[in-house]
Structures are given as C-alpha cells and as structure tokens.
Amino acid sequence: MNAPLIVDGVTTSIRLDGQRHDVVRDISFQVAARETLALVGESGCGKSMTALSIMGLLPAGIASVSAGKIIVDGIDMVAADETVRESVRGNRIGMIFQEPMTSLNPVLPIGFQVGEALMQHQGLSRSAARAKALDLLEHVRIPSAARRLDDYPHQFSGGMRQRVMIALALACGPKVLIADEPTTALDVTIQRQVLALLADLQAREGLAVLLITHNLGVVASVADRVMVMYGGDVVESADVKDFFARPTHPYSVALLAAMPRIDATEGPQPIPGQVPSLDAMPSGCRFQSRCHLRQDVCSTLPPLKPVAGNPGHQVRCWMRGDT
Amino acid sequence: MLKFALKRLLLAIPTLWAVLTIVFVLIRIVPGDPTIVILGDQASEQARADLREKLGLAKSIFSQYIDFMWQIAHGDLGRSLATNRPIMSDVLSVLPYTLELTLASLIVGTVIGVPLGVLAAEKRDGFADWFARVFSLAGLSFPAFVSGILLLIVFSLKLRWFPVISSANLVDPIERLRALVLPALNLGLLMVAYVTRVTRSGMLKALGEDYIRTARSKGLPSRIVVWRHAFRNALVPVVTVVGLYLGVLIGNAVLTEIVFNRPGIGKLIVTALNQRDYTLLQGLMVVTAFAVVLANILTDLTYGLVDPRVKTE
Amino acid sequence: MSLAASSGPPSRRHSRLTRLTRSMGLVIGLAVVVLMIVAALVAPWIAPFDPDDQDVLLILSAPDATHWFGTDAFGRDVLSRVLWGARVSLYVGFVATALGIVIGSAIGIVAGFYGGLIDRAVSASTDILLSFPQLIMGLLLVAVLGASLTNLIIAIAITAVPAFIRMARSSALAMRERDFIDACRVLGYSDLRIMAVHILPNSLDELVVMASLWMASAIRTESTLAFIGLSVPPPTATWGGIVREGFDNLLDAPWLALFPSLAILIVMIGLNMVGDGLRDATDPRAAT
Numbered sequence: 001m002n003a004p005l006i007v008d009g010v011t012t013s014i015r016l017d018g019q020r021h022d023v024v025r026d027i028s029f030q031v032a033a034r035e036t037l038a039l040v041g042e043s044g045c046g047k048s049m050t051a052l053s054i055m056g057l058l059p060a061g062i063a064s065v066s067a068g069k070i071i072v073d074g075i076d077m078v079a080a081d082e083t084v085r086e087s088v089r090g091n092r093i094g095m096i097f098q099e100p101m102t103s104l105n106p107v108l109p110i111g112f113q114v115g116e117a118l119m120q121h122q123g124l125s126r127s128a129a130r131a132k133a134l135d136l137l138e139h140v141r142i143p144s145a146a147r148r149l150d151d152y153p154h155q156f157s158g159g160m161r162q163r164v165m166i167a168l169a170l171a172c173g174p175k176v177l178i179a180d181e182p183t184t185a186l187d188v189t190i191q192r193q194v195l196a197l198l199a200d201l202q203a204r205e206g207l208a209v210l211l212i213t214h215n216l217g218v219v220a221s222v223a224d225r226v227m228v229m230y231g232g233d234v235v236e237s238a239d240v241k242d243f244f245a246r247p248t249h250p251y252s253v254a255l256l257a258a259m260p261r262i263d264a265t266e267g268p269q270p271i272p273g274q275v276p277s278l279d280a281m282p283s284g285c286r287f288q289s290r291c292h293l294r295q296d297v298c299s300t301l302p303p304l305k306p307v308a309g310n311p312g313h314q315v316r317c318w319m320r321g322d323t
Numbered sequence: 324m325l326k327f328a329l330k331r332l333l334l335a336i337p338t339l340w341a342v343l344t345i346v347f348v349l350i351r352i353v354p355g356d357p358t359i360v361i362l363g364d365q366a367s368e369q370a371r372a373d374l375r376e377k378l379g380l381a382k383s384i385f386s387q388y389i390d391f392m393w394q395i396a397h398g399d400l401g402r403s404l405a406t407n408r409p410i411m412s413d414v415l416s417v418l419p420y421t422l423e424l425t426l427a428s429l430i431v432g433t434v435i436g437v438p439l440g441v442l443a444a445e446k447r448d449g450f451a452d453w454f455a456r457v458f459s460l461a462g463l464s465f466p467a468f469v470s471g472i473l474l475l476i477v478f479s480l481k482l483r484w485f486p487v488i489s490s491a492n493l494v495d496p497i498e499r500l501r502a503l504v505l506p507a508l509n510l511g512l513l514m515v516a517y518v519t520r521v522t523r524s525g526m527l528k529a530l531g532e533d534y535i536r537t538a539r540s541k542g543l544p545s546r547i548v549v550w551r552h553a554f555r556n557a558l559v560p561v562v563t564v565v566g567l568y569l570g571v572l573i574g575n576a577v578l579t580e581i582v583f584n585r586p587g588i589g590k591l592i593v594t595a596l597n598q599r600d601y602t603l604l605q606g607l608m609v610v611t612a613f614a615v616v617l618a619n620i621l622t623d624l625t626y627g628l629v630d631p632r633v634k635t636e
Numbered sequence: 637m638s639l640a641a642s643s644g645p646p647s648r649r650h651s652r653l654t655r656l657t658r659s660m661g662l663v664i665g666l667a668v669v670v671l672m673i674v675a676a677l678v679a680p681w682i683a684p685f686d687p688d689d690q691d692v693l694l695i696l697s698a699p700d701a702t703h704w705f706g707t708d709a710f711g712r713d714v715l716s717r718v719l720w721g722a723r724v725s726l727y728v729g730f731v732a733t734a735l736g737i738v739i740g741s742a743i744g745i746v747a748g749f750y751g752g753l754i755d756r757a758v759s760a761s762t763d764i765l766l767s768f769p770q771l772i773m774g775l776l777l778v779a780v781l782g783a784s785l786t787n788l789i790i791a792i793a794i795t796a797v798p799a800f801i802r803m804a805r806s807s808a809l810a811m812r813e814r815d816f817i818d819a820c821r822v823l824g825y826s827d828l829r830i831m832a833v834h835i836l837p838n839s840l841d842e843l844v845v846m847a848s849l850w851m852a853s854a855i856r857t858e859s860t861l862a863f864i865g866l867s868v869p870p871p872t873a874t875w876g877g878i879v880r881e882g883f884d885n886l887l888d889a890p891w892l893a894l895f896p897s898l899a900i901l902i903v904m905i906g907l908n909m910v911g912d913g914l915r916d917a918t919d920p921r922a923a924t
Contacts, residue, residue: 615768615769
C-alpha cells in the first residue's frame with residue numbers, strides 16, 4: 001500500500017523583485033500510516049514552507065511549487081487544479097497551527113467552526129454537522145462539550161483552543177495530519193496533554209503525522225523519524241533512535257548542543273550566526289557560513305548519503321557520512 | 324443580549340443630559356438682549372417685558388434650566404418665536420422626509436461601499452482597488468453642498484433627468500421617490516467613500532489573519548473564506564465607522580435638504596437661523612441630540628451582534 | 637517562526653509598490669496646497685479686477701477672455717472673488733486648526749500625564765463632544781456667537797479641540813509609562829518641561845497627519861457655513877458664499893457655482909492627499 005503522504009523531489013520558490021529564490025530544495029520523504037515524521041530546524045529553514053506546499057496554501061502569486069510531486073492519499077496536489085485541492089484540504093489532510101489564540105475565527109462559534117469542513121466536504125446539514133462537532137469535541141476531551149458548542153474562541157484557554165483546532169483538523173477523518181509547532185505557544189504541562197492527545201488520536205485513526213517543530217524534546221517523545229532542514233535543504237534524516245544516538249550533520253550536532261539538558265555538564269551552546277537571508281544564500285551547502293568544518297568542496301552541494309552503512313540514516317555533508 | 328441593551332440604554336442617559344445641557348447653555352450665550360435681537364431696538368419696553376415673560380427669561384437661569392429639562396422630559400419642545408406653533412408638531416411634520424433621506428442614503432452607502440471595499444481588498448492593487456482609492460479620496464474631499472450642486476448641474480440642468488426644484492407637494496408616491504433619488508445619491512455616494520475605505524482596510528487586516536489560513540486549510544472555497552470568515556471580522560470596524568458616520572450624515576443631510584430644496588429638519592434649522600427663531604433652533608438641536616445619542620446606541624447594539632466578544636465580556 | 641519569513645517578503649513587495657504611488661500622492665497634494673496658498677497670498681497682485689468692483693452692465697455674464705470665470709449677479713469678476721475668497725478659507729482653516737491643536741494638545745497632554753480625576757473628567761467631556769456632529773456644533777456656535785471672522789475661527793477651533801485632546805491624551809498616556817520619563821523626574825525636571833520637551837515631540841508625527849486632515853475638515857466647515865450664510869458677512873468674498881450666490885442663480889449662471897466649488901474641491905483633495913501620504917510615510921503599519 002502507498003503511504004498517505006508522499007513528497008517527491010519538491011522545490012518551492014518565491015519570487016522577490018523578479019528574482020527566484022528556492023526556499024525548499026529538492027525535498028523527498030514519505031509518511032506512512034501511524035507514523036510520525038518530525039521536521040526540525042530553526043526559523044526560516046523551510047519547514048513551514050514545506051507544510052504550506054503540501055497543503056497548497058502558499059501565498060498566491062508569490063510562492064509556488066516549481067518542481068516535484070506531492071501525493072496526498074493518492075492525489076497529486078501539485079498537478080491538481082484549485083477545486084481538487086479544495087476537496088483534499090480539510091478532507092484527506094488536516095492541519096493544526098502554532099497559534100491557538102489567533103488561528104480560530106473570533107466571531108464564529110467553535111461548534112460551527114469544527115463542523116464547517118463536514119458541511120463542505122460531506123454535504124452534512126447544519127444540524128448534522130453540529131451533532132458531529134459535539135462528538136469531535138468530546139473526542140478531544142473538551143469538558144462539558146455540549147454546553148460549549150455555541151461558545152466563542154475567546155471563552156477558551158490556549159490549551160482548550162488547541163484541542164478545538166485538533167478537532168477541527170480531524171473533522172472529516174483525514175489520512176494525513178500536519179501539525180505546525182502545535183505546542184510551542186502552550187505551557188509545558190498543557191504541551192504534554194496535547195501531545196498525549198495527538199498520539200492517542202493518531203493510534204486510533206491510523207494517521208500519518210508530519211510534525212513541524214524546533215523543540216527536540218518534543219521530537220524525542222513523539223516522533224518515529226526525524227528530518228533536519230536547513231536553508232530549504234534536508235541535511236539529515238534518520239530514525240529517532242539513530243538520530244539521538246549518532247547526530248551526524250554539523251547543524252544537527254549544533255541544534256542538540258543548543259538544547260538545554262538535565263544531564264548535561266555544560267549549559268546550552270547557541271549556534272553562532274544566523275540563517276542567511278534569501279538573497280545571501282551561499283551556493284552549495286547552505287550551512288557553510290556557520291560551519292566549523294567548512295572546506296572548499298562545500299561550495300558544491302553535497303548529496304544525501306548513508307551514515308555507517310545504514311540506508312535509513314542519511315546526511316548531506318562532504319565531511320560526514322560514508323564515502 | 325437584553326441585559327447588554329438595557330445597560331447601554333442606561334449609559335446613554337448621562338450623555339443625553341450632558342448634550343442637552345450644552346445646547347441649553349449655548350442658546351443662552353447669545354450676545355446682547357435676545358428681545359432686542361428678536362423685536363429690534365425700536366420695540367417698546369412693555370413689548371420687550373412681555374416677550375421676556377413669554378420666553379421665561381424673567382426667571383432665574385436655574386429655574387429656566389429646570390423648566391427646559393422638565394419640558395423635554397414631557398416631549399414638549401416649546402413654541403416657535405416666529406410662528407408661535409408648537410415646535411414638536413413642526414418637527415414631526417418634516418421628520419419623515421429627513422428619515423427617508425437618511426435611510427435611503429444609508430442603503431446606497433452600504434450597498435455600494437461594502438462590496439467595493441471587499442473587492443478592492445481581495446484584488447489588492449488591481450483596478451477595483453485603484454478605483455476604490457480614487458473614489459474614496461474624492462468622496463472624502465467633497466463638501467455635501469458642492470457635490471449636491473454638481474449633481475444638480477449634471478442631472479437636472481444638462482441631462483434634465485430630474486426636476487431642478489422638486490415640487491413642494493410630495494403626495495404622489497412616484498414623484499416623491501423621484502425627488503428622493505438625487506438627494507439620496509448625494510448623501511449616499513459621500514458615505515460610500517467612508518464605507519469603502521474602512522471596509523477595504525478592515526478586509527486587508529482580516530485576510531492576513533491566522534484564522535483565514537485555518538479556514539483555507541479546511542478546503543473552503545475562497546468565496547466562503549472571504550465573506551464568512553474575513554468579512555464577518557471586517558464588519559466590526561465597518562459598523563463603528565457607519566455609526567460614527569451617522570453624525571456626519573445628519574450634518575450633510577442639512578446641506579442636502581437646502582441644495583435640493585427638500586422639506587426636513589435641515590431646512591427647518593436654516594429657517595430658524597434666518598428668522599433668529601432661537602426657541603425653534605433650541606428645539607431642533609434637542610432633536611439632533613436625541614438622534615445622535617440614538618444612533619450611538621444603535622451602533623453599540625449592532626456591535627454587540629457582530630462581535631461576540633462585546634456582549635460576553 | 638518561518639511563517640513570518642514566508643509572509644514577510646510579499647508584504648514588503650506590496651508596500652514598496654504602494655509606497656511609491658502614495659509618496660507621489662503626497663508630492664502632488666503638497667504641490668496643490670502650496671500653489672493654492674501662494675495664490676491666496678498674492679491675490680491682491682494677480683487678481684485681474686477688484687473683487688468688490690461692481691459692473692451693472694456685466695451681470696451674470698458667461699466666462700470669456702476678460703472674465704475667465706464670468707461675473708456674478710452684481711457684475712463682479714468671479715476669478716478675482718475666488719482668488720480673494722481663498723484668503724478667507726485658507727486663513728480660517730489654518731488658524732482654527734492651529735488653535736484647535738494648541739488647546740487640544742495642551743489639555744490632552746495634561747490629562748494623560750496626570751491621569752486621575754482630571755483625566756476622567758476630560759475624557760468624559762471629549763467623548764460627549766465628539767459624539768455631536770462637527771457641522772451642527774459649528775453651526776450652533778456661529779449662530780449664537782454671530783457671524784464674523786473671529787467667531788468663525790473660534791467656532792471651528794472648538795469643534796477641532798476634542799479630537800486633538802483625545803490624540804494627545806493617548807500618546808501622553810503611553811509615554812508616561814516609559815522609563816525615560818521616570819529618569820527625567822529623577823533628574824528633577826519640572827512636569828511642564830517633561831511634557832513640552834519629551835512628550836509633545838513624540839506625538840508630532842501623528843499630530844502633523846491629523847493637522848492636515850483637520851485643516852481640510854476646517855475648510856469644509858467654513859465653506860459650508862458660508863454656504864448657509866453663517867460666515868464673514870458680504871461683500872467679503874468667501875468660497876462658500878460665492879457658491880451660494882451661484883446656487884441662487886443656478887438656472888441662469890451655473891458657472892458661478894462651479895468655479896468656487898472646484899476651488900474648494902481641489903484644496904480638499906490636496907490636503908487629504910497630503911494627510912494620507914504623511915500617514916503612510918510616518919506609520920508603515922497603516923499603509924493601506
């Protein structure tokens with residue numbers, strides 16, 4: 001059986017002052033049912049652009065997928081026209097966003113917002129959608145959901161709103177869920193509850209989850225596989241155990257060193273420098289401007305190659321990985 | 324919602340009281356002896372004393388104020404100095420004309436202004452946007468009497484589609500409607516400028532919000548995203564501006580009534596000014612004050628309907 | 637996070653394009669306004685005729701080579717009257733707005749700076765005054781004060797005061813909380829000095845934008861009152877007054893109303909363009 005989400009050689013570009021900049025370069029991966037793939041990296045590394053490319057929600061006229069295929073539950077989102085994409089979004093694929101405070105419409109009752117996709121995709125009547133929305137809200141464990149169907153987002157706490165967002169994204173029973181920093185804006189205890197809920201729902205519905213995060217702690221606790229992105233390139237890809245046992249790309253190493261740890265002997269080490277701006281991206285390996293291993297060869301883009309003979313663990317670096 | 328409405332009504336009372344007090348004070352700072360202003364300086368002492376008595380000016384300013392408020396509380400606006408008719412009945416006889424004019428222009432203003440603003444925001448920097456911007460700049464710049472006169476010159480003098488002087492007798496409903504068209508267009512098009520501008524900026528803001536991305540992630544067609552999700556939110560500032568505009572509308576209605584020679588509150592205000600009929604002027608200001616306060620209440624109530632955060636907080 | 641990066645470039649692209657057209661608007665608007673001010677200043681030298689000179693043989697004559705804008709019901713040259721009328725409209729608009737700014741900002745800054753009871757009293761009265769239509773308020777004031785140049789300026793200034801109070805108050809309120817104001821206090825600066833040197837300049841951007849928009853508004857009110865017959869009494873030429881005379885002769889001489897109307901319109905559009913342009917230049921967030 002094919003994976004519910006297949007991304008094959010996708011490049012996403014934006015046009016700025018007539019110039020084309022690739023913000024996602026030739027990225028390929030699959031997410032199987034019940035699997036969680038974590039996409040990791042700093043701000044501006046292309047994680048969210050990847051998510052928006054999959055959803056077909058790139059800002060029109062500015063950014064577009066310029067190469068590759070994105071297959072969601074058997075449908076090619078790049079080749080399809082907008083009507084087809086609309087029929088896939090919220091139906092076969094759902095997405096939850098980082099900001100639960102601003103991602104819900106403040107002037108519509110949450111019951112309606114949750115049921116809206118059902119009316120759109122399954123042709124449910126308003127009352128049927130409302131009944132289904134109640135089920136969904138109970139599923140995500142909103143206390144006394146029946147009384148809260150007609151409440152508005154401002155009457156909910158951040159954690160509760162994120163539960164509403166999850167219910168909304170899963171309303172039509174999609175095969176794929178994209179979670180873009182779903183817990184970043186939440187308190188630590190609430191984070192844990194929301195992650196547990198997500199894992200629970202994933203197991204029950206057999207979801208393929210693409211988790212976007214910069215928090216390696218979250219990755220360690222919920223992901224099956226990890227993909228590290230930098231400057232729009234995949235720089236490392238591995239099973240979660242292999243990744244934490246043997247982080248290989250200099251950027252992955254730096255990311256791990258930047259994370260505060262209880263068992264660490266030293267404090268977290270920030271990564272020096274910043275992601276270069278789009279028009280200042282070096283040719284070849286994009287991390288070279290911040291890399292302590294930099295050599296002349298780095299001005300040519302290295303291929304992804306296996307690490308220690310393990311084809312499931314790949315790295316994009318001239319200095320690392322098998323030769 | 325009912326509690327919210329009642330609370331809002333109670334809040335209006337101090338505002339109304341303050342505005343009425345301002346009107347009372349202003350009318351009484353007319354420099355010089357009002358009896359001389361009214362009767363001329365040749366009038367006999369006896370005539371002036373009689374008039375003073377009639378106007379209640381012989382009493383202390385404080386008891387005048389009590390009388391003023393007491394009368395208003397009983398729906399009595401006093402009698403006109405010039406005609407001695409009860410002001411209330413004069414007001415009531417022309418009020419329907421002013422109401423139909425403002426109502427018609429509100430319809431013109433929103434029916435044209437809102438879709439134009441939405442279209443301008445949706446197709447930003449396109450032709451509709453350019454048109455909306457030029458139109459609202461012009462509309463914000465036109466004094467109502469200038470636009471009225473230009474409409475008269477074009478549609479009545481040159482094209483002869485409408486009578487220059489609308490007949491004073493507006494019994495025939497067709498004639499009455501025909502006489503309403505140009506004045507309502509004049510007021511309405513000026514309002515379109517405001518409504519378009521605020522709808523456009525409200526829509527631009529709403530379309531950039533995170534919840535729009537959420538709506539699109541559900542697979543909703545853009546028509547639904549724009550109108551159900553963005554517009555419902557843009558409506559909040561639109562209602563505010565339409566509410567604020569009701570005040571401007573009252574002022575512009577005065578001018579429109581003069582230019583198009585329509586009966587109404589505005590014409591009555593000018594009559595009062597020309598005849599130095601200060602009791603009539605005072606009565607008309609009281610009516611205006613009530614209208615403004617009422618408009619504010621209606622705005623706030625609509626606000627409560629449009630934005631759930633208002634009534635639940 | 638990276639979404640900010642994804643939405644960043646497009647909006648930058650938009651505003652660059654928009655800003656260019658907008659700053660063009662600012663330049664055009666400024667040029668129009670300056671031209672009008674110059675025309676008003678030099679009216680005594682460039683007006684082809686004495687604005688009050690009556691010529692009974694040339695009553696309501698259509699525009700021709702001698703009288704470019706035609707003549708009015710007294711045979712006066714309309715072009716000359718429009719030029720002289722600019723002096724009244726622009727003078728009233730400028731002085732009334734300036735008065736409104738000075739009085740309004742002073743009250744607003746004091747209210748916002750000290751807060752407490754003064755602030756509550758001031759805000760409550762501003763709210764009430766703002767709810768009353770500007771035009772009706774001006775009309776009532778001129779009606780009771782009597783129509784003269786001074787009273788007209790006072791009346792229009794009063795209608796502008798509440799708006800400037802509100803603006804100055806909110807910026808004073810925001811500034812009061814800043815650390816450097818505390819630092820000034822520690823240094824022993826007087827309240828007056830803090831308000832004048834540190835709070836006032838910080839609201840200058842907003843003040844300039846509002847001033848240009850309110851000047852348009854003041855000119856509109858002046859010409860409107862003149863149209864109703866509540867401005868500087870005749871024979872002094874005012875734009876609104878000439879429009880009124882033209883309106884009374886609309887059937888015989890439509891041009892009489894047309895030219896002063898266009899003059900009002902041009903100044904209003906110019907000032908609004910300046911206001912919009914300045915707003916975009918000073919507050920990039922409001923670039924609509």
